[in-house]
Amino acid sequence: MRILVTGGAGFIGSNFVHYWLDHHGDDKIIVYDLLTYAGCLESLDDVRERITFVQGDICDPVLVQDTLKEYQVDMVVNFAAESHNSLAILDPGKFFRTNVLGTQTLLEAARQVGLSRFHHVSTCEVYGDLDLDSKEEFTEESPYRPRTPYNAAKAGADHAVRAYVSTFGLDATITNCANNYGPYQFPEKVIPLFATNAMDGKLLPLYASTRNRREWLHVIDHCRAIDSVLLKGRAGETYHVGSGIEADIEEIADIVLGVLGKPASLKTIVPDRPGHDRRYRLDWTKLRNELGWEPTIAFEEGMAETVRWYENNRAWWEPLKQRAPVSEESWKTS
Ligand SMILES: NC(=O)c1ccc[n+]([C@@H]2O[C@H](COP(=O)([O-])OP(=O)(O)OC[C@H]3O[C@@H](n4cnc5c(N)ncnc54)[C@H](O)[C@@H]3O)[C@@H](O)[C@H]2O)c1
Numbered sequence: 590m591r592i593l594v595t596g597g598a599g600f601i602g603s604n605f606v607h608y609w610l611d612h613h614g615d616d617k618i619i620v621y622d623l624l625t626y627a628g629c630l631e632s633l634d635d636v637r638e639r640i641t642f643v644q645g646d647i648c649d650p651v652l653v654q655d656t657l658k659e660y661q662v663d664m665v666v667n668f669a670a671e672s673h674n675s676l677a678i679l680d681p682g683k684f685f686r687t688n689v690l691g692t693q694t695l696l697e698a699a700r701q702v703g704l705s706r707f708h709h710v711s712t713c714e715v716y717g718d719l720d721l722d723s724k725e726e727f728t729e730e731s732p733y734r735p736r737t738p739y740n741a742a743k744a745g746a747d748h749a750v751r752a753y754v755s756t757f758g759l760d761a762t763i764t765n766c767a768n769n770y771g772p773y774q775f776p777e778k779v780i781p782l783f784a785t786n787a788m789d790g791k792l793l794p795l796y797a798s799t800r801n802r803r804e805w806l807h808v809i810d811h812c813r814a815i816d817s818v819l820l821k822g823r824a825g826e827t828y829h830v831g832s833g834i835e836a837d838i839e840e841i842a843d844i845v846l847g848v849l850g851k852p853a854s855l856k857t858i859v860p861d862r863p864g865h866d867r868r869y870r871l872d873w874t875k876l877r878n879e880l881g882w883e884p885t886i887a888f889e890e891g892m893a894e895t896v897r898w899y900e901n902n903r904a905w906w907e908p909l910k911q912r913a914p915v916s917e918e919s920w921k922t923s
Contacts, residue, residue, distance in 0.1 A: 713831070788849060
């Protein structure tokens, strides 16, 4: 099998490449990535000899199509996206361009060339947010109610995938996943941001709505879910990938500080970013019942191992800190 992994130099994409080579070692992986500030080829250093790398934009229809043809790609897994909610507030246009038009460009190339499967990686955030005390969980049938430029652009991409399924009969699947944590995450995102700040005795910026919480899943469990859907999921279907494990920002800070043995005084409150969603929670019964997937990595152990990974891989994250485009201390309250 020949699989094109777009965004394979990013957090989840690079974990997916490692995972896939570990579990399907005979397959050919082609990583297609623009290497934006968030892309990091060093995340693939240990497997560079085993993959093909193409530096390119998913919005480039010629290069996308040429790449699919040249490497006789069977399947595409689309991770490529602008993914940072905070940056989307400063530069929303970039998010709609990459996440919506980029996905449509890939879909069109897939339609022209013919693939056995196009898999699109999406997020719980397309459904909007929940009250903190709500008993509701988002199902695959829940209405889309995105509230931020990032999640609206991801919603647009999901609609494009479904349009290509129903209009052109493209064999495509979607997974909407909860928040991921694990190694190789750009240190702008909350867990590596907290871990790397704490290591250097810097403050951990907690949004003022400290009770807002997220559902957390280890990135390798996410990769296992994509594996199941890619190989066994029904064409045209969407599957939720959740964990049921929720933690608010203060709990995350406390876990990180606890693992590193750093003081609670490093926590500092900053204004919420505009449009800060309160909570998301996915119902992932369909994935469990149809494909037998469930998470395998316990949250406390996964978090401890993740924080230790950042502690042991300073050479990986230190250069990236300089290129993070957003400072979380800078949001205005008005
Ligand atoms: N991180 C999470 O918790 C999470 C949860 C659910 C879904 N997702 C989705 O998973 C996917 C991967 O997320 P991530 O956290 O790994 O993101 P990331 O920002 O770490 O990686 C994105 C990658 O895409 C590349 N990229 C960006 N624009 C591109 C373009 N125009 N052409 C080609 N490559 C481009 C970047 O260089 C980078 O390597 C995204 O689609 C995201 O929406 C993420």
